Amino acid sequence: MYLKRKIDKFLSEWKETQDRKPLIIKGCRQVGKTESVLHFAAEHYESIIEINFVRDEKYKGIISDGYEASSIIKNISLIDPSKRFIPGKTLIFFDEITAFPEIATSLKFFAIDGQFDVICSGSMLGVNYKKIESNSVGYKKDYNMYSMDFEEFLWAKGYGENNITDILSHMQNLKPFGELEMSVYHSLFLDFSILGGMPAVVKEYIQKNTFEGSLDIQRQLISDYREDIRKYAEGVDQTRIINVFNRIAPQLARENKKFQISKVAPGARFRDYRGCAEWLADAGMINVCYCMEFPELPLGGNYDPDIFKLYFADTGLLVSMLDDESQEDLRANKNLGVYKGALYENMIGEALVKQGYKLYYYRRDNSTLEEDFFIRSASSLIPLEVKARSGKAKSLSTLIKSDRYPDISYGFKLSYNNIGHDAGIYTFPYFCTFLIKRFMNEFYAEEENMP
Numbered sequence: 001m002y003l004k005r006k007i008d009k010f011l012s013e014w015k016e017t018q019d020r021k022p023l024i025i026k027g028c029r030q031v032g033k034t035e036s037v038l039h040f041a042a043e044h045y046e047s048i049i050e051i052n053f054v055r056d057e058k059y060k061g062i063i064s065d066g067y068e069a070s071s072i073i074k075n076i077s078l079i080d081p082s083k084r085f086i087p088g089k090t091l092i093f094f095d096e097i098t099a100f101p102e103i104a105t106s107l108k109f110f111a112i113d114g115q116f117d118v119i120c121s122g123s124m125l126g127v128n129y130k131k132i133e134s135n136s137v138g139y140k141k142d143y144n145m146y147s148m149d150f151e152e153f154l155w156a157k158g159y160g161e162n163n164i165t166d167i168l169s170h171m172q173n174l175k176p177f178g179e180l181e182m183s184v185y186h187s188l189f190l191d192f193s194i195l196g197g198m199p200a201v202v203k204e205y206i207q208k209n210t211f212e213g214s215l216d217i218q219r220q221l222i223s224d225y226r227e228d229i230r231k232y233a234e235g236v237d238q239t240r241i242i243n244v245f246n247r248i249a250p251q252l253a254r255e256n257k258k259f260q261i262s263k264v265a266p267g268a269r270f271r272d273y274r275g276c277a278e279w280l281a282d283a284g285m286i287n288v289c290y291c292m293e294f295p296e297l298p299l300g301g302n303y304d305p306d307i308f309k310l311y312f313a314d315t316g317l318l319v320s321m322l323d324d325e326s327q328e329d330l331r332a333n334k335n336l337g338v339y340k341g342a343l344y345e346n347m348i349g350e351a352l353v354k355q356g357y358k359l360y361y362y363r364r365d366n367s368t369l370e371e372d373f374f375i376r377s378a379s380s381l382i383p384l385e386v387k388a389r390s391g392k393a394k395s396l397s398t399l400i401k402s403d404r405y406p407d408i409s410y411g412f413k414l415s416y417n418n419i420g421h422d423a424g425i426y427t428f429p430y431f432c433t434f435l436i437k438r439f440m441n442e443f444y445a446e447e448e449n450m451p
Contacts, residue, residue, distance in 0.1 A: 028284030148197030196316015
């Protein structure tokens with residue numbers, strides 16, 4: 001059972017590109033990289049040369065005569081003479097290149113040779129990507145792959161492009177959804193949030209139409225992540241990184257979700273843990289949301305790198321780390337309990353990152369003013385407030401109305417509420433978040449016309 005993914009379209013477009021460069025697909029383990037590449041290859045190539053450097057270590061010797069494409073092809077054929085190299089009709093797929101980053105040096109020569117398409121992939125690439133980058137700069141194309149987003153989940157459930165177009169149309173026209181639409185999409189979104197987007201988990205759910213078995217798969221993935229930390233992190237950092245990883249879920253449950261190193265371990269000091277969050281982010285396990293120094297443009301250079309919130313890159317994996325009582329309540333009754341604020345923020349942060357946004361928040365010192373996320377248009381800074389249920393968006397209203405924040409003229413509230421617009425606040429249901437970037441491509445707020 002193959003689940004349709006967004007990378008399918010990207011790979012097809014890459015194949016049609018003249019003078020295409022070798023492709024490197026980055027992403028955390030088990031997000032579907034290998035399955036997607038092999039599915040694409042089966043439809044587009046007469047010959048597929050798959051080399052997995054973890055499973056088949058003998059292939060690490062293929063660079064013994066240098067990095068020229070002809071030398072590598074000769075050595076692959078020497079190891080396995082059954083592999084066929086047909087110019088223009090062959091894909092060479094180097095998988096798990098984290099175990100053999102030296103192969104990246106060959107990409108320049110494959111690009112120059114031009115006879116064969118090359119795709120590389122591997123989990124944990126982010127933590128040692130500098131070596132790969134320096135060995136292949138200018139001669140490769142990168143693609144970041146994530147676990148499934150809500151759109152891909154809808155595809156897996158049998159919903160088509162017409163459903164996606166209809167949701168986007170409701171947003172563009174500020175037209176409220178009908179009662180049935182709200183009920184169905186909210187239910188689907190909550191299922192997706194509990195499950196997450198790991199393909200193995202979603203497949204299990206689709207085939208059984210229940211949550212049965214999903215928790216076991218998720219917890220195995222968490223165990224695999226911890227093993228990756230032990231394998232790829234160096235020295236004492238292993239323990240520190242695992243400590244940070246283990247404390248994300250309980251710290252998100254607090255009202256002030258700023259990640260506090262002092263709560264990670266007895267006597268923990270920030271200077272000793274500097275870089276741990278970045279390591280986990282580079283590994284694709286978490287998303288880091290940095291605190292803005294002041295809510296104004298530009299976003300990129302206006303934050304404190306030492307103050308941040310940490311979210312899981314896949315909300316389903318966050319759910320799997322909650323206590324057993326919360327697990328049972330979630331799966332049986334869909335009750336988010338004390339974690340509801342953390343889970344909704346994680347869901348929205350995850351959806352934004354999967355659209356290419358970076359995460360920023362703002363919390364004013366000595367004040368209750370705090371805004372969950374920010375994006376921008378060409379001329380405005382746009383705050384996004386996440387409400388666990390409904391209720392007033394007090395911080396959002398303050399940012400819009402106050403003269404202290406001239407870059408902000410309107411904002412978005414994401415909640416259980418239907419679509420609406422009042423006093424500069426555009427309200428959308430949670431399940432619309434995956435379309436924010438497409439919505440922004442054609443959206444022009446009436447507030448931007450005001451003096």
